[in-house]
Amino acid sequence: MPRGYAGKILDVDLTEGRIREVKLPWKTLEDFFGGRGLAAKILWDRLGDHWSEVDPLGPENLLIALTGPLTAFYPGSRVCVSGKSPLSNGVVGSTTSTEFAMELKAAGYDGVIVSGRAEKPVYLLITDEGCDIRDAGHLWGKTGEETIRLLNREVREELQRSRRGPQREPGILYIGPAGENRVRNAAVMTKLFHAAGYGGYGAVMGSKNLKAIAAKGFSPLPEVAAPETVKILWREVHRELIKRDRMRRWGTGYGGYYVAADTSSEPVRNWQEEWHDERRFGGPNFQFRFWVKPYHADFNCTTSCMKISCIKTGRWKGDITDMPDYELEAYLGPNLGIFNPEDVVHLSAVIDNLGHSGINIGNTMAFAAELYQRGILTEEDLGFKLEWGDVEAFDRLAHMIARREGIGDILAEGTYRAALKISEMKGVDVLRYAVHVKGIEVGAHGIRSGRDYPTPIGYAASPQGGDHTSTTRDAYEDMAWSVFGDSAVVCSFCYHDPLIWEFARAVTGWDISKHRWCTEHGRRIMTLQQAFILLGGPDVYWDPDRDFDNPPRFYEPLPSGPYKGMKADRETVERMKREYFKAMGWDERGIPTRETLQRLGLSYLDPYLQDMRR
Amino acid sequence: MERTVWIVRDHLRCTGCRRCEIACSLHHEGRIWPEASRIRIFMPFPGVEVIHLCAQCDDYPCVEACPVEALRVDERTKAVLVDREKCTGCGACIEACPGHIPFLHPGDGKATICDLCGGDPECVKVCVEAGYRAIYAVEEEVNVNRKLFARPPLEVAQDIAVNLYGEKGLEVI
Numbered sequence: 001m002p003r004g005y006a007g008k009i010l011d012v013d014l015t016e017g018r019i020r021e022v023k024l025p026w027k028t029l030e031d032f033f034g035g036r037g038l039a040a041k042i043l044w045d046r047l048g049d050h051w052s053e054v055d056p057l058g059p060e061n062l063l064i065a066l067t068g069p070l071t072a073f074y075p076g077s078r079v080c081v082s083g084k085s086p087l088s089n090g091v092v093g094s095t096t097s098t099e100f101a102m103e104l105k106a107a108g109y110d111g112v113i114v115s116g117r118a119e120k121p122v123y124l125l126i127t128d129e130g131c132d133i134r135d136a137g138h139l140w141g142k143t144g145e146e147t148i149r150l151l152n153r154e155v156r157e158e159l160q161r162s163r164r165g166p167q168r169e170p171g172i173l174y175i176g177p178a179g180e181n182r183v184r185n186a187a188v189m190t191k192l193f194h195a196a197g198y199g200g201y202g203a204v205m206g207s208k209n210l211k212a213i214a215a216k217g218f219s220p221l222p223e224v225a226a227p228e229t230v231k232i233l234w235r236e237v238h239r240e241l242i243k244r245d246r247m248r249r250w251g252t253g254y255g256g257y258y259v260a261a262d263t264s265s266e267p268v269r270n271w272q273e274e275w276h277d278e279r280r281f282g283g284p285n286f287q288f289r290f291w292v293k294p295y296h297a298d299f300n301c302t303t304s305c306m307k308i309s310c311i312k313t314g315r316w317k318g319d320i321t322d323m324p325d326y327e328l329e330a331y332l333g334p335n336l337g338i339f340n341p342e343d344v345v346h347l348s349a350v351i352d353n354l355g356h357s358g359i360n361i362g363n364t365m366a367f368a369a370e371l372y373q374r375g376i377l378t379e380e381d382l383g384f385k386l387e388w389g390d391v392e393a394f395d396r397l398a399h400m401i402a403r404r405e406g407i408g409d410i411l412a413e414g415t416y417r418a419a420l421k422i423s424e425m426k427g428v429d430v431l432r433y434a435v436h437v438k439g440i441e442v443g444a445h446g447i448r449s450g451r452d453y454p455t456p457i458g459y460a461a462s463p464q465g466g467d468h469t470s471t472t473r474d475a476y477e478d479m480a481w482s483v484f485g486d487s488a489v490v491c492s493f494c495y496h497d498p499l500i501w502e503f504a505r506a507v508t509g510w511d512i513s514k515h516r517w518c519t520e521h522g523r524r525i526m527t528l529q530q531a532f533i534l535l536g537g538p539d540v541y542w543d544p545d546r547d548f549d550n551p552p553r554f555y556e557p558l559p560s561g562p563y564k565g566m567k568a569d570r571e572t573v574e575r576m577k578r579e580y581f582k583a584m585g586w587d588e589r590g591i592p593t594r595e596t597l598q599r600l601g602l603s604y605l606d607p608y609l610q611d612m613r614r
Numbered sequence: 615m616e617r618t619v620w621i622v623r624d625h626l627r628c629t630g631c632r633r634c635e636i637a638c639s640l641h642h643e644g645r646i647w648p649e650a651s652r653i654r655i656f657m658p659f660p661g662v663e664v665i666h667l668c669a670q671c672d673d674y675p676c677v678e679a680c681p682v683e684a685l686r687v688d689e690r691t692k693a694v695l696v697d698r699e700k701c702t703g704c705g706a707c708i709e710a711c712p713g714h715i716p717f718l719h720p721g722d723g724k725a726t727i728c729d730l731c732g733g734d735p736e737c738v739k740v741c742v743e744a745g746y747r748a749i750y751a752v753e754e755e756v757n758v759n760r761k762l763f764a765r766p767p768l769e770v771a772q773d774i775a776v777n778l779y780g781e782k783g784l785e786v787i
Contacts, residue, residue: 072646
């Protein structure tokens, strides 16, 4: 048995109410590792031959939650959620930090695959004794806070019936009302404010009538190949992480000010600008008023970039969220024209509780607000005024989208599909205001100033579209930080090169190196993801000659700030894209070549891609 | 008064990283095994982390309650030691503890209690190393305050929740 793995995966069919345990071949694990890579492989094996016909929100789609061999051993334990994305119609590896990952492994499972659709709301309870499908009628419609409170109590009491003494809580993945109502960009939530946001897998869970998956394990973590080496490396990596003082003390919670003021790459009013100098929106204004727990972490993490915030006074008393981190500060703040920290803490708590993905819904709401600004959407369409900076209005809109009420029903389709519908409805092309790549709303790091980390093709060339946690760069380093992290399933903020590679060898016993990963495994996984994106369907297809591109907005010059006038340059983008595709072994339009497929052991993709090549 | 090692604990400083559990289980079990860790972090609601660990009461109700004399107090460290041969896993010590802190080991089903690693506890090293100091070791006089830390985890959680979240904290546990 390969080391680092529990050795089996739960395979649950909710239509039939059937639960099986599957073991994957050693070679599959070695080739795809876990998480993002393995999820893509499982999806291909089960749905690949008719991918374009699979409705992401139909019973046939799979909701996959996988750990990886390094999960719980290496600092920063995460779980990777995947499936056919209802946004991109491809595959996104969407990770989130949670005890669920460790509990699942301690219960003896590397992951869960869910297919079918339950007749009525259910949740899964996974322990060392196996998996049970439970009624979730009492949880349906509940917010994040209520779901956690109810499920923790229920599972704890159940465990206490057969065990002496107080029992600990399970790790839980769940959806809020947004996921239940199949809001296309809804998140799979955990721990109140952590989200597997990109990809829209909350909607996939909702489409299966699956409210939550709870896991509680009592066994030790799986055996590793070199236990003494792992012990030493574990101390060593933590010593390195503990030195990263700035990340530890502020997390990304100071970004709301400096990403705009310093690097001009923060979304402001639906990316009409990327610069502001609002000092009252600075980190200290959040930290000293709202942070009640300045160091908060998930299992086996010393980076502790999370800081819990709580509003203690006034009408929003009792709102709890993390920091908010930079992404939510930006997307629920300046991008909605809001520059007041308390408003953003409140909106962040609202979004978390509804089970929206803060980045993606922030993008969609700002898109709507720009259409309102331009008079394309009116007070009549919305039922109220949607002015920039009006926190009440965005609060209301977030609820309407989660419940698919009124205009919320259209916006619940995500920015891209909403843009298609509104264009048709109004007879005006509004796609130019939709800031997405391949259906995935773009993360809060712009490319126009050239001062932030994403390259001009960071989103355009990525099979994960707008996902800011996995941007494309040089077909080498981008295989390491994100593709490896998402497949070994550990947190990118705990990534340490070279220690993570030594760690990987010591846990698995496999001859894995950064170079081998970046030239074989990483490219194998990304090439498979590219095939899914190229196949697309059934409602939307991506044209390689048109859609592997930046949103139109990024080609408009920045209107303000020190980088005023700068914009993405089409020639540079085209050149970099060609270079990137070439390095990946794809043709100039991004279609993987037959030779590449052969080299990566993916020849089974060839019959499906050959007609796309020129 | 006799001076012994005691683990100071401050729930409000706990981040929930649970490296203490990893260090404890690596030391006692040779593996990462959170449910076998002698120190256990309860997390009944996000942010509400409760450090659940033997408080070394001055009157040792657990030792008193054991029907087969499997528990004894170490002369030097004053930690409670379990004789795993004698222990029947009856759970009387769990009931006797005001905080229900002992637990039955998920492997052999025997009572399991912090032994202070013989006076040099591993858990505190990783917490102090990380700068959190949610737990750290002191050497000081045995005193009646120690027993006050033996409380059921949910009771402690209710206090922490209010401390962190104000009135909202009354609802979340």
